Structures are given as structure tokens and as C-alpha cells.
Amino acid sequence: MRLGTKQAFLVLAGEPRLGSSTIALKPNLGAVLRGWTAGTRISPVWGFHEFGCDKPKTIRFDGRNILIFLGPVSPAALWKGVDLGGRPANANIWLGVGSYNTIIRLDCDEAGPAVGERILEWADSRDVPYERWVVQSGTIEQVSAHAARNEGNPKILTDLARLSQTTFDPSLRLEVQEFLTLMASSITRSANTSSTINDRLRKVLGSMASTLAGSLSGDSKRVLDTHAALVIMNAALSRFSSQAFSGISPIASTECHFWIHSLLGTGAANIALMQLTSFIQSTLGEARLPERVLALKGVTSQIPTHDELLAGDEFLWKDHIGGLRLDKATDGEVRPLITYFSGRDGYSSQLQTLSAPLSCIAQATAHRTNILTVTHEISHIFVEGILGYLYPDPDDDEAFLEFAKLSESEESHSNLFDVGRRLLIEAMLTMESDEENRQIPQDEISADFMKHVAVKWRREIKEILVHTFDYMYFYNDDPEFYINSIWATWCAIPGIGDRIEEYILRTVCAVSPRLLRHEPKSRRQEILAIFRKALQPLADDATITSNYATTAMRHLASNWSVEGGQGTLSSAYDARIYLVRLVAALFHSETIAAKLFKDPRVVGGSPTGYTKTKGVFDDEAIENPLRFARVHLEKSPKESDSLWLLHNMAFCTTQEGRG
Amino acid sequence: MTALAGYLLASPTGAAIAREDLDTAYAAKGAAPFMKYEQHFLGLRLWETFTLRSDLYLGEDATPDSPGPPFDYRLVVARSGSKLILLADRRKIAEHAITRVIDRSIFPNLRKVHFRIDQIIHGFASNASDPAEYLVSSLHGRFAGSDRNLRTMSLYGNDLTESTVYREHHHLFNFFSCGIGRRVSGASSSTDDRELLRIGSDGSISLQSLHNHRSREVTKVIDAIIRNRWVDPWVQKAGG
Numbered sequence: 024m025r026l027g028t029k030q031a032f033l034v035l036a037g038e039p040r041l042g043s044s045t046i047a048l049k050p051n052l053g054a055v056l057r058g059w060t061a062g063t064r065i066s067p068v069w070g071f072h073e074f075g076c077d078k079p080k081t082i083r084f085d086g087r088n089i090l091i092f093l094g095p096v097s098p099a100a101l102w103k104g105v106d107l108g109g110r111p112a113n114a115n116i117w118l119g120v121g122s123y124n125t126i127i128r129l130d131c132d133e134a135g136p137a138v139g140e141r142i143l144e145w146a147d148s149r150d151v152p153y154e155r156w157v158v159q160s161g162t163i164e165q166v167s168a169h170a171a172r173n174e175g176n177p178k179i180l181t182d183l184a185r186l187s188q189t190t191f192d193p194s195l196r197l198e199v200q201e202f203l204t205l206m207a208s209s210i211t212r213s214a215n216t217s218s219t220i221n222d223r224l225r226k227v228l229g230s231m232a233s234t235l236a237g238s239l240s241g242d243s244k245r246v247l248d249t250h251a252a253l254v255i256m257n258a259a260l261s262r263f264s265s266q267a268f269s270g271i272s273p274i275a276s277t278e279c280h281f282w283i284h285s286l287l288g289t290g291a292a293n294i295a296l297m298q299l300t301s302f303i304q305s306t307l308g309e310a311r312l313p314e315r316v317l318a319l320k321g322v323t324s325q326i327p328t329h330d331e332l333l334a335g336d337e338f339l340w341k342d343h344i345g346g347l348r349l350d351k352a353t354d355g356e357v358r359p360l361i362t363y364f365s366g367r368d369g370y371s372s373q374l375q376t377l378s379a380p381l382s383c384i385a386q387a388t389a390h391r392t393n394i395l396t397v398t399h400e401i402s403h404i405f406v407e408g409i410l411g412y413l414y415p416d417p418d419d420d421e422a423f424l425e426f427a428k429l430s431e432s433e434e435s436h437s438n439l440f441d442v443g444r445r446l447l448i449e450a451m452l453t454m455e456s457d458e459e460n461r462q463i464p465q466d467e468i469s470a471d472f473m474k475h476v477a478v479k480w481r482r483e484i485k486e487i488l489v490h491t492f493d494y495m496y497f498y499n500d501d502p503e504f505y506i507n508s509i510w511a512t513w514c515a516i517p518g519i520g521d522r523i524e525e526y527i528l529r530t531v532c533a534v535s536p537r538l539l540r541h542e543p544k545s546r547r548q549e550i551l552a553i554f555r556k557a558l559q560p561l562a563d564d565a566t567i568t569s570n571y572a573t574t575a576m577r578h579l580a581s582n583w584s585v586e587g588g589q590g591t592l593s594s595a596y597d598a599r600i601y602l603v604r605l606v607a608a609l610f611h612s613e614t615i616a617a618k619l620f621k622d623p624r625v626v627g628g629s630p631t632g633y634t635k636t637k638g639v640f641d642d643e644a645i646e647n648p649l650r651f652a653r654v655h656l657e658k659s660p661k662e663s664d665s666l667w668l669l670h671n672m673a674f675c676t677t678q679e680g681r682g
Numbered sequence: 683m684t685a686l687a688g689y690l691l692a693s694p695t696g697a698a699i700a701r702e703d704l705d706t707a708y709a710a711k712g713a714a715p716f717m718k719y720e721q722h723f724l725g726l727r728l729w730e731t732f733t734l735r736s737d738l739y740l741g742e743d744a745t746p747d748s749p750g751p752p753f754d755y756r757l758v759v760a761r762s763g764s765k766l767i768l769l770a771d772r773r774k775i776a777e778h779a780i781t782r783v784i785d786r787s788i789f790p791n792l793r794k795v796h797f798r799i800d801q802i803i804h805g806f807a808s809n810a811s812d813p814a815e816y817l818v819s820s821l822h823g824r825f826a827g828s829d830r831n832l833r834t835m836s837l838y839g840n841d842l843t844e845s846t847v848y849r850e851h852h853h854l855f856n857f858f859s860c861g862i863g864r865r866v867s868g869a870s871s872s873t874d875d876r877e878l879l880r881i882g883s884d885g886s887i888s889l890q891s892l893h894n895h896r897s898r899e900v901t902k903v904i905d906a907i908i909r910n911r912w913v914d915p916w917v918q919k920a921g922g
Contacts, residue, residue, distance in 0.1 A: 103791040103793075104790040105790075500828045501830060613827055613828065613854070614853055617853060621856055623856070624796065626858050626884040627822055632858075634884055644796070650826075
């Protein structure tokens with residue numbers, strides 16, 4: 024079934040009680056706004072060609088109609104599972120972004136009710152939630168509903184009640200109360216809606232319960248950390264809940280605060296984002312990257328010499344961590360995330376929360392502003408985990424003493440973990456040296472000095488490592504795509520013009536791994552060309568609001584020297600290249616990276632590797648939402664393509680969504 | 683008989699597929715497209731032939747060499763419980779029969795059974811604990827690694843899972859189709875002789891020829907794949 028490319032708007036008007044609310048379909052936003060009332064709520068929907076509604080037009084639902092709101096479910100599962108009577112002319116099917124993502128209209132003539140019964144019977148048998156309206160001349164006259172029957176809520180609610188009776192630190196009281204009630208609401212609502220969401224929420228609750236239990240030790244730092252975790256989690260959970268559970272039954276009483284989706288919410292898009300992050304987290308989580316880096320302490324052979332470490336090539340391209348055998352007892356499970364969309368936060372991640380820009384819902388397939396930029400936020404989680412082992416804790420004086428000693432040695436190190444630390448130290452020292460515009464003599468490098476530079480440069484070092492990690496694992500060595508995506512994201516953030524130099528450095532470092540084979544001068548030359556080529560189209564794009572790309576091009580022109588030399592941007596780049604070496608040599612594994620793009624559903628004879636056609640809905644499964652999204656990006660996407668992508672990510676990766 | 687191509691299909695509910703479910707000629711009242719049962723194929727119990735009648739020309743030549751529409755196409759079908767092998771002279775004929783006839787007569791629709799090519803290759807490797815009856819004679823895969831200069835790899839041989847190239851690089855590929863042959867110790871026959879069928883991750887099956895003995899071999903291979911669960915998890919193991 025082929026989806027129309029133009030959206031219409033389903034418009035609910037009036038009060039949320041029977042006999043006083045009306046429903047209509049309007050062909051465009053202007054038509055909606057002209058008739059807006061205080062009680063109006065709307066959602067964009069797209070019609071299917073085979074059901075005669077792919078071209079938006081006004082429908083007032085004259086006569087007697089049955090409207091069925093069904094979901095979350097793959098729409099193809101419906102027509103694959105139910106005999107719709109040869110796609111009758113007296114039926115329409117639209118697709119939306121909400122949890123009730125499939126909207127069906129049937130005439131109340133002789134065939135309509137029978138088809139309606141078959142649909143509801145099918146939904147009942149598969150536990151797909153729905154709400155059924157009988158609409159007479161646009162007025163809603165009857166409402167009935169079916170909720171999913173996920174089990175186990177009583178136990179969860181008992182757990183929440185038990186937590187509410189625990190005596191936590193008084194400073195946590197309000198946040199704990201808010202968290203418990205938010206969680207109770209979200210879990211009970213998700214139990215009636217989606218087992219995918221319900222499972223995720225249970226995991227988050229388990230993880231937060233551990234955090235709360237940790238605060239009982241009385242350690243004031245843990246109490247503070249718990250407080251921060253609760254504040255962040257409550258904000259994320261509140262937004263997630265408002266997005267995913269708006270528009271579920273009773274539809275007329277649940278309102279989403281994204282006003283363009285105020286009628287049916289964005290539940291389907293929330294599930295898509297959840298599936299994407301789950302896939303990446305579980306694939307990299309299973310690989311236990313931080314534990315692998317730690318296990319390099321046991322690798323004592325084939326250690327590079329000091330010269331090889333700082334400038335050699337061969338050492339970089341061996342997969343040092345992919346083949347390591349880890350102790351099974353090590354817990355590599357990654358903390359489950361609450362993911363949500365936010366117009367204000369854009370791409371952002373905290374310990375257990377992750378947001379993507381609201382624009383992703385409409386532009387998930389856009390080459391520049393696609394949903395895959397979320398990988399940067401996920402990269403933060405893994406790099407933080409690795410740095411937890413590699414980077415010294417500011418309170419650990421012993422570690423800084425060890426760092427100072429490591430900095431002296433020009434002999435081979437005893438194991439590859441120390442090799443990693445040495446690269447980190449080299450980066451810290453050259454960054455400091457570059458900024459200070461002087462060589463740092465060895466006798467100045469004490470434990471205190473190491474502590475000073477480690478604390479000072481931590482944020483920037485982490486960002487460069489994250490960018491390089493993101494590029495190497497998720498961008499298949501495609502610098503133009505990476506630069507375009509990351510700068511388009513930055514261009515959407517107002518007021519960061521004063522950080523352009525930092526962003527240039529992050530970018531050129533990230534895309535440098537393959538240039539590590541080059542001599543420094545050739546590398547500087549090459550990276551300049553790559554950066555300019557990738558950024559020029561963005562600089563030329565008049566539609567971009569905050570066009571930092573132009574500023575970056577200008578800054579680069581006056582500060583980059585192919586010859587290098589103190590005080591130039593290229594010398595700052597040279598100083599940071601040790602961080603790129605660190606990621607390429609010890610954070611990245613070709614074997615593990617390939618798992619991120621493995622999908623047993625890949626087929627031959629298709630440019631994308633999938634049998635699916637954009638805009639056409641089928642129930643063919645995919646197993647890798649990351650790969651699927653990556654191969655379906657395009658330069659000039661349609662909003663309906665974004666809907667198609669999100670639906671496939673949400674429902675074709677699970678049995679639940681496929682009915 | 684010449685080469686055949688098509689799909690393995692199964693009912694998602696495990697409902698048995700009857701001949702009457704496929705023979706839609708009567709219900710169609712003569713209006714194409716429909717399928718009509720003809721006879722048992724080569725006298726075999728599981729195998730049957732049908733005729734697909736369609737107004738659409740699905741031939742290889744630019745213009746049909748027989749008068750029409752309607753056009754008649756031969757389908758070769760093996761039914762067993764809730765599963766079905768549907769073959770035709772060209773895959774697009776099988777596809778047409780599925781989307782235009784079978785999907786409109788059987789609800790819930792039959793689904794293509796996706797073969798887990800990675801698992802099948804691994805399962806048929808000669809170093810598996812239980813020596814496999816079959817071997818892998820061809821492999822096609824898309825590169826999943828980060829080198830943009832490489833896209834796909836195809837391998838042909840007598841027992842590919844034994845090759846160094848496969849062993850060292852298989853984890854970097856999404857294999858989407860493979861040829862399967864019978865493992866014959868000491869045999870000197872060529873790959874072409876030994877290859878029984880090719881299967882794809884999309885549920886596709888293709889055969890160079892289908893005769894009495896070969897048809898039994900084909901159903902045995904498919905049975906082995908299903909028995910080992912190298913297919914979608916929703917597919918009924920046996921009997922269904």
C-alpha cells in the first residue's frame with residue numbers, strides 16, 4: 024500500500040464529552056486555523072492511495088461513519104491479517120505519528136460494520152489497542168475501546184509503594200515523590216499501550232531503584248548525585264509520557280503539548296527512537312567496550328615502541344580489542360535510557376536520558392538533519408565508560424603520580440592499557456604546550472601538573488574522543504556526510520558562534536583517522552580540503568538560520584596553515600591528533616563496528632539491501648534500525664518518507680508491531 | 683525441466699494450507715488473475731502444478747509469443763501443513779501469484795519465510811559438531827564494515843566454509859544468499875552437479891532443474907533448515 028505524500032489534518036473540536044465534540048479532516052493547516060476554537064486539537068495524517076485518500080481534501084464525515092483508531096501497529100499487519108473486502112471504496116485508511124497510528128473510516132452501510140467487526144476481532148486477538156467511534160454527520164456519538172493486557176502491574180505498583188515508604192534523605196523527598204508518581208502513571212499507561220515501552224520503563228525503574236538505594240548510605244556525594252539523577256529523569260519522563268501517551272484512550276481527554284500533534288501525540292515516533300537507541304546500546308553494550316579497554320592491561324606482547332606509538336602506522340590498524348576474551352562475571356549491561364523529543368533540548372544526553380530534536384519527526388530521513396545524529400549522544404555514554412577506567416579521577420593523587428611517571432618514559436610500556444594512557448598524556452601535554460605556546464620541560468611535569476592539565480582539558484578531550492568514536496563506529500568513513508550532519512545540527516543551535524574554533528577542531532579530528540597514515544603536512548592539507556568540500560554546500564544554503572558554516576570557512580581561511588607552526592589552528596589540530604590515534608588504535612574495533620551494520624534481513628539486488636520501497640508499507644521485518652535508517656537518507660526528503668522510516672523502525676523491528 | 687524460482691511461504695497462524703485455498707479459479711468466475719490446479723507434479727505426493735492466469739504479461743521478451751491477454755503461466759507447488767514452496771519459470775511470476783492471488787484469498791496472508799543465511803552457513807560448515815549432510819557452494823554478501831571502497835563479495839567453490847577467505851572475513855559481511863549442495867565424500871563432481879538449490883534471506887529459492895529425485899532432495903534440505911530453526915522464529919517447526 025502506498026502512502027500519499029501530502030498531509031491532511033484530523034481536527035477534533037469541542038469538549039471532551041459525547042455529543043459535543045466533532046471530528047473533521049482538513050486538507051491543510053490554513054483550513055484548520057481559520058476554524059480554530061479553544062477546544063481544538065489536531066494531528067497530521069497521511070492517506071493510503073489504495074483507500075482513496077492519498078490526496079488531502081475536506082471530509083466532514085457526513086452521514087453515519089465508524090472511525091477506528093488502532094495502534095501502535097504496523098498498518099500492513101492490518102491488511103495482511105484482515106480481509107477488508109477487496110479494499111472497498113467505502114473505507115479510508117490514514118496513518119499518523121501517534122500511538123494510535125492507524126485510523127480507519129468505514130461507512131455504516133451494509134459492508135462497513137462487518138469489515139469493522141473483523142478489524143476489531145483481529146485487534147482483540149492480537150491485543151492491539153483501539154478506540155472506536157460512531158460519528159454521525161461529524162459529531163461523535165459513541166465511543167468504545169480496547170486496551171492491551173500487559174500483565175505484572177500490581178507487582179510494579181507494590182514496588183513503587185514500597186519505595187515511597189523508604190526513608191530517603193530529606194533533600195530527595197519531593198523528587199522521589201514526583202518520580203514515583205510519574206513512573207506509576209507511565210507504567211500503567213504503557214501497559215495499556217505498548218509492551219516495548221512497558222519493558223523499557225520497567226528497566227529504567229529497576230536502574231533508578233538501585234540509584235535510590237545507593238543514596239541510603241548517607242554519603243553526601245551520592246545523595247547529591249541521586250538528586251541530580253532524579254531531577255533529570257523526572258523532566259525526561261514527564262516529556263516522554265506526554266508525547267507517547269497523548270492520544271491514547273480516551274483520545275478526547277488526552278492532549279499532547281506539541282500542538283501540531285495535540286490530538287494523537289507522537290507515540291509511534293517515540294517507539295522508533297526507542298528501538299534505534301536500544302539496538303545501538305545493546306550491540307555496543309554486549310561488546311562491553313569499557314571492559315575491553317580495561318582488559319588491555321593483560322595484553323603485554325606486540326607493544327609499540329615510543330616512536331611507533333606517537334607516529335607509527337601499523338600499530339593503529341590492528342584490532343586490539345575485538346579479539347579479547349573477557350571475564351564473564353563483568354557486568355556490561357548498559358543503563359536503559361528514557362528517550363524523548365524536544366524542541367528546546369535538541370540532541371542532548373544525560374546519564375539515563377536522551378533527547379532528539381522535535382524536527383526529527385518530520386525530517387528523520389533528511390541527509391542533514393536526520394535521526395541518526397543521536398549516535399553522537401550514545402557515543403558519549405560509551406566514551407564516558409572507557410574514560411572511567413582510562414582517565415584519572417581528580418581525587419586520586421596516586422593516579423596522577425603514575426601519569427607523571429608514564430610521561431617520562433620513552434621505553435616501551437608494559438601493556439596496551441598503559442599505551443592508551445600514554446597517548447592520553449601526550450595529548451594533554453601537547454594541548455597545554457600549544458596553548459601556552461612553549462615546550463613544557465620534563466622537570467615541570469609533576470603529579471600536580473598532570474592533575475592541572477587533566478582537569479583543565481578533560482571536557483575538550485572527551486568531546487574529541489566522542490566525535491572520533493562516533494565517526495569511526497557509525498559513519499562508515501564518510502567524512503562529507505559526517506561534517507554535513509554535525510554542522511547542520513550545530514547550525515540549528517542559536518548563540519554558539521563564539522565556539523566555532525572548538526567545533527572546527529572537533530570536526531577535523533573526528534574525520535582524521537584514515538589520514539593518520541599521512542605525514543603531518545599532507546594531513547593538514549588533506550583535512551583542509553575535506554572540510555571545505557563538505558562544508559561549502561551548507562555555507563551556501565540560504566535557508567539555514569544560524570549559518571556558522573560560513574563563519575567556520577572564514578575562520579579556517581585565516582587561521583589554518585598547511586605548514587603548521589605555533590599559534591595556528593593547524594597546530595592545535597596537530598596537538599589533538601594523539602586523541603585520534605587513541606580512538607583508532609584502542610577504542611575502535613572493525614569486528615565490533617561491523618556488528619552495528621549487520622542485518623540478516625539484508626537482500627541482494629537492491630541498492631539499499633532491503634526489499635522495501637519508500638512510501639510503500641509492508642510487514643517485512645528488519646532487524647537493524649540503524650542500518651535501515653542509514654541507507655534511506657536523502658538530500659530532499661518528504662515528510663511522508665520520514666513517517667515511513669519511523670514506522671518501519673518502530674514496528675518492523677518487533678513482533679509486537681507486526682501484529 | 684528448466685530452472686525454477688520462487689519462495690518458501692508459511693501461514694503465520696500455523697493453519698494448514700489446502701489445495702482449495704490456492705485454487706481460486708471457481709471463486710474468480712473466470713476473471714483473471716486466478717490459480718487453477720492442474721495435476722500432481724511427476725507423480726509426487728507433495729508436489730502439484732497450477733496454472734496462473736493473468737492479464738499481465740510476465741515474460742522475458744519484449745512482446746509475448748502467445749496470444750493474450752489473458753496469459754497462462756505454470757506454477758510448481760509443494761505443500762506441507764502450513765508451509766508452501768511456490769516456484770515458477772521466473773521469480774516475478776511467483777511474486778505475482780502471491781500478491782495478486784494468494785494474498786487476496788488467504789487471511790491472514792501467508793508470509794515469506796526468511797532464511798537465516800548466516801546460521802545456515804554456520805550450520806552446514808564441515809567443522810560443525812554434527813557433520814553436516816550439506817555444504818555451502820556459493821555465497822553472496824554485502825560488506826558491513828567501514829571501508830567504503832568495498833560493497834559486496836561473492837564466493838563460489840566446493841565447500842566454502844573451509845576456505846581461508848571465508849573464515850577470516852565472514853564476520854564483516856551480511857550474507858544474503860547461498861547455494862547448498864550435498865556433501866559427498868571423495869566425490870569429484872563439479873559444484874554445478876552438486877548444488878541442489880540457492881536460497882536467499884528474502885525467502886527466495888531457485889533451482890537449476892527439478893526432476894523426480896531432485897524434488898525430494900529440495901524438500902529434505904528445506905526440512906533440515908526449518909528443523910534447525912534457521913528461519914523466522916514465527917515459523918512452525920513441524921506438522922503445522
